[in-house]
Amino acid sequence: MTDIVTETNNGAALSVRNLVKQYANAGRRVLDDVSFDVPKGRVLVVVGPSGSGKSTLLRTIAGLEPIQGGEIALEGKVIETGKPGTEKAGRSARSSELRTHIGMVFQSYELFPNKTVLGNIMMAPLLVQKRDKAEVEREALELLGKVGLADRKDSWPHELSGGQRQRIAICRALILHPEVLLLDEITAALDPEMVREVLDVVIGLARAGQTMIIVTHEMRFARAVADEIILLEDGHIVEHSNDPERFFTEPETDRARRFLRTFEFERAPHDQQ
Amino acid sequence: MQGAEILLQPGVMPRLLQGLWVTVWIAAVSVIASVPVGLLVGWLMTLKSRVVRVLMRIYLDFIRIMPQLALLFLAYYGFARWFDWNLDATGACVLVFILWGGAELGDLVRGALQSIPEIQSESAYVLGLSNWQGFVHVILPQALRRLLPASVNLATRIVKTTSLAVLLGVVEVIKVGQQIIDANRFQYPTGTLWIYGVIFFMYFIVCWPLSIVARRLEKRWAND
Numbered sequence: 001m002t003d004i005v006t007e008t009n010n011g012a013a014l015s016v017r018n019l020v021k022q023y024a025n026a027g028r029r030v031l032d033d034v035s036f037d038v039p040k041g042r043v044l045v046v047v048g049p050s051g052s053g054k055s056t057l058l059r060t061i062a063g064l065e066p067i068q069g070g071e072i073a074l075e076g077k078v079i080e081t082g083k084p085g086t087e088k089a090g091r092s093a094r095s096s097e098l099r100t101h102i103g104m105v106f107q108s109y110e111l112f113p114n115k116t117v118l119g120n121i122m123m124a125p126l127l128v129q130k131r132d133k134a135e136v137e138r139e140a141l142e143l144l145g146k147v148g149l150a151d152r153k154d155s156w157p158h159e160l161s162g163g164q165r166q167r168i169a170i171c172r173a174l175i176l177h178p179e180v181l182l183l184d185e186i187t188a189a190l191d192p193e194m195v196r197e198v199l200d201v202v203i204g205l206a207r208a209g210q211t212m213i214i215v216t217h218e219m220r221f222a223r224a225v226a227d228e229i230i231l232l233e234d235g236h237i238v239e240h241s242n243d244p245e246r247f248f249t250e251p252e253t254d255r256a257r258r259f260l261r262t263f264e265f266e267r268a269p270h271d272q273q
Numbered sequence: 274m275q276g277a278e279i280l281l282q283p284g285v286m287p288r289l290l291q292g293l294w295v296t297v298w299i300a301a302v303s304v305i306a307s308v309p310v311g312l313l314v315g316w317l318m319t320l321k322s323r324v325v326r327v328l329m330r331i332y333l334d335f336i337r338i339m340p341q342l343a344l345l346f347l348a349y350y351g352f353a354r355w356f357d358w359n360l361d362a363t364g365a366c367v368l369v370f371i372l373w374g375g376a377e378l379g380d381l382v383r384g385a386l387q388s389i390p391e392i393q394s395e396s397a398y399v400l401g402l403s404n405w406q407g408f409v410h411v412i413l414p415q416a417l418r419r420l421l422p423a424s425v426n427l428a429t430r431i432v433k434t435t436s437l438a439v440l441l442g443v444v445e446v447i448k449v450g451q452q453i454i455d456a457n458r459f460q461y462p463t464g465t466l467w468i469y470g471v472i473f474f475m476y477f478i479v480c481w482p483l484s485i486v487a488r489r490l491e492k493r494w495a496n497d
Contacts, residue, residue, distance in 0.1 A: 062399050091398055100401040110396035114414040123410060128401035176401065 012037035013075060013211040014061065014102075014180045020069030021053070021060055021235070024087035030056050032235040034070070038180065038228075041209040045222045045244070048232035049259065054215040057232070058182045061213070062104045063092035074101060075179060096128050103178030107185040109165040111157040111172070117144070118153045121172045129176065136175070143171040147201050163194025167201055174205075181205070183214045187221075199225075219263045223248050231256050276463030280471060285453055289468075292449030293475050295363075299445065300432040300479070302367050307374030307431070311424075314375055315382020329379070336376040342437055344369045349441050362441040374431050381423050385416035418490075425487035429480040446472055 014037070021031035031053045038044045046054045059065045060080070061072055066089035069082035079094060111120050121140040125131045144150045147167040157165055166186055173181060183202065187195040199221050206212065206225050216222055222229065226244040230237055231253075239256045241247040251257050279285060318329045336344070349365040352358045360368065389412050397407030439448045450468045457464055 064395050064398065091395075096401040096403055099399060102399070104399040106392060106396065108392065110392055112393070112396070112411050112415075114411070114418070124400035124402060127406050127410065172400070 011040050012073075013040040013042075014038045014213070015073040015076075016057075016061070016070070017073070018070035019057075019060065019067055019072065020082055021056055021065060022068045022087055028235070029068075030235050031060065031067075034232075034235070034237055036228075036230060036237065036240060038211055038213060040211055042227040043206045043212045043214060043225050044228045044230065045214045045216060045226035046230045046232055047216065047219070047222055047259070048230075048238075052232045053235040054232050055184050058104065058184045058213060058215055061180075062102055062182055063094050063099060064104075066090065066092065074098075100124065100128055100176040101179045102182065103173030103176060103180070104182040105166070105169050105173050105184065105186050107188045109157075109162070109169045109189075111165055111168055113157050115157075116153070117149070117155050117157070117160070117168050120157070120168060121175055124172070125175050139175055140171070143174055144168075146204070147171055148197070161194060162190045163197045166190065166194075166198045170198075170201055170205075174210075179211060181210055181212045183212060183216070185215050185217065187216070187218060195221075219248070219260070231259060233259075276461050276465075277467050279453070279457055279461040279464035279467055282457070285468075286471075288449050288453065289446060289471060289475070292444065292446035293479075295443065295445040296432070296435050296438075296447075296475075297479060299363060299366050299370065299435045299438060299443070300428075303370030303374055303435075304428045304431050306367075306371045307378050307427075310371060310375030311378025311382055314379025315386060318379060318383040319386050333376045333380055336373050341369065341373060341434055342440060344373065345437055345441055362438065362443045365441060366435065366438040366443060370431055370435070373434075374427065377427050378420075378424055381420045381427065382416065385420035386412060388419055389415050421490055422487055425483050428483055432480055432483075433476065446475060 016037075017035050019031050019034040020029055022029050034053075034057065036044070046057065048054050056065060060067050063080070066086040067080055067082035068084050068086055071078050071082065072080035079098060080092060111117075112123070115123060118137070118140055121143065122133075122136050125136040125139075126133060141150060141153060144153055147170065149164060149167055149171075152160060152164065152168075157168070160168065170186075186202075187198050190198065195218065199218070202212070202214070202221075203225055214222070214225065223244055228240070228242045229244045229247045230241075231239040231247075231251075233255065239247065239251060239253045241252070247256065248260065251260060314329060314332070317325050318333075320326065339347075345365060348360060348369045349362060352360050352365070393411055393415070394407050397411045402410065435445060436447045438445050439451075444452075450472050454465050454468050
């Protein structure tokens, strides 16, 4: 198994090797020996039941959680090495610069309420990347235009709908030109009608070749956007497929079949009088 | 309107205003200086170090448990004796009010900082902001908004508590009022109420704008 993974390592934007994640005072491993690669320009979708470790996986990659085993590498360079006993260590000490290479969008948007739309998007490029203000503003407006929100540049986050906020949050991550973009159930808090406008943006990004790892419960979206798909359960990879179409129609494992069936409904029969 | 003429006596209003100036000066210096102290104390209270937190806790509890009057006497008489540091009455007042305001504001700052969800600082982290940048640009501005109403309340409490300065012999607005009443006891026996009425009005004029500003800002930030 490991050999195959090493082979595909060439050209991987992000590699995760034997990742172990454990919380303090918890016997069970939240992530146990998780390994995969995300090739450059590809979209990996991670699905699985609640509590399977999907979000935790993204959080470890983003450096928000310390890992207790394994490695995370960005473009071939190891950025995180797991050490046992680091359960309470807090966030990774990785550099500001390195953090800008991995973008993350949260379920709850997490725009900064004390900044306007433009202020939110421009903050990190100005403070962290020390880029030229005029250039950053130009790019911010361009991004806003792409997500259809150019006219909201001076709005405050509280004036926007959830779907609009989430599109702004995506712009805020994209302006840093991250090698990998992590999307953590970004539509889970949205009304059905707003889900579409956000997912359209993500599909556009996928077409443009943005490397992404997406955690989602939207199976139809997963099917539309995934180049590869992982089913995670209890911190283990149950099935890893680079043929999403096949995964959704005839998955290899029984577990995947049962998981996918939970998203299907049959018409309830009426009681015969 | 019996006794109201006392207010028209030459020197009465100017002296009251002078007294008011002393009150406002002590209060303003104390409130303004409490802000950096409070921010520092509040920030220290959120740190992980147990030693720092315990020290801050002791400071806050000490200031809270002691009556302000006792603190004033401690500063006025105690400092001279223990440290050979001869604070004048006004200085002692300002010192005590800064320590008091700083402690109370610190606790407000701590509460406001801790009320900002952790994920906001995570959001700053993944964007590459340093801890300090995240604190200054993301957490602190939000916390300041949240603690505004309570801190204006604290400021008006400080203004009102400056009247204790009388007991150290500071001639602020209430002391001036008493002096005027005493001096005119026989000429205007009913002047007392008028003088205190004016003093009430003066306190109101000082504290009211504070609450107006607070209400305005609150309204402007209400939706965040």
